[in-house]
Amino acid sequence: MTLTLKTKEVALLLGENGSGKSTLLKVLAGLYPYKGTISCTGNADHSDVTGYVFQNPETQIIGSTVWEDVIFGLENIGLKKEEIKKRAEWVLKVVGLYEFKDKDPFLLSGGQKQKLAIASILAMRPEFLLLDEPTAMLDKYDRTAVKELIKEIIRLQKGIIIATHHAEFFFDIAQRVIVLSRGKIIYDGFIENLPEKFINRF
Template sequence: MKVSFLNVWFKYDTTWVLKDVSLEFENGKMYLILGENGSGKSTFLKIMSGILRPSKGEILIDDEPVKDVWELRKRVGYVFQVPSSQIVGSTVEEDVAFALENMGLPRSKMVERVEWALSVVGLSDFKKEDPLNLSGGQKQRLAIASILAMSPDFLALDEPTSMLDPESKKEIMEVIKHLKKEGKGIILVTHDLEYVEGIDEAILLENGNVSFEGTLLNLFKMRPNSIDVPLKYGVLLECGKKID
């Protein structure tokens, strides 16, 4: 499956935040969206997941224009930057089941999906816990599980490690890498670049425009000042280069 942006523009009031963006995303791959604050990254993810509609242009699923925004929302799950904003249940398992109940899923199927999603993120032993008592890393994993249970083809993650300690950041990135291996498409926005691994394609947004699309190594070669130092090291390591 693939999701495509075709000449997409978006504005808040009179300010254009995205300008003529055309991109294509395939499941089973991980995409890193880079850019300064205010470059349009979060807006991009919200359009990708059907939360916002383009001001101009089209979103396509397998080359067919999206007519119903709910079709896009079923295919692309959005994980917010602040996981507590997604918590709605009084227990972990109720939180994951909430959206499934709204979808009208049969109870047997719902229980199956909840148990599977919690096992993927390592929260099976916490299913009876109050979500508000979880650690920051556990809340982020719960947010991912709640989206996973709806069985999307893609996950759009907005700064999923921003408020976590180093160990929790590593745990979340391991979950994300596992989901990619399972065939999910991952669209990732993060400033914690030292934890990034397994990126298939990097996309650089500048003032709402796509100024680069390609591998991290090529971005490093062509635009070295646009990548933070930790990511430079990661790029070299992934490409088998020696770091002095």
């Protein structure tokens, strides 16, 4: 499998359950070994190239407060205290959680937990954000809130890949669609050229 990722691009990753969507995202994030070719276009001055956000945000929550959760990864990569504070304040304002910085993250709503999971990764300044079913566990209100956050991230000129079963929900913000079947790419192209057989399938 050969795949090229581009910054400033939003791609939807579609496929039936078991098609390999989560596995591909984990490969892109360096969590799984892979023998194929994956290339990324973008800048080289970021802390990490890719950042992976799990489907269930609670699996990523580590800190006892929202603030502690965001700074955990930043401390681990050895940033100075001033830079950690700067990034944490910035990212919590971007996702709209700054006023909750001292709150227990497990007391947040589902949508807020998803925002926190995204914030913790975004603070690391990856060029590519990999979102694994970011709206799967959310109600209509929280799905919309997360989508609005993704729009804000688009303005930061990140590359974004969204693995989802809610494809049409994201059609208006995506440019590209990648369709998997049994671990193989069966379509990779512009969203406006997506074959009709795929449109209502996922």
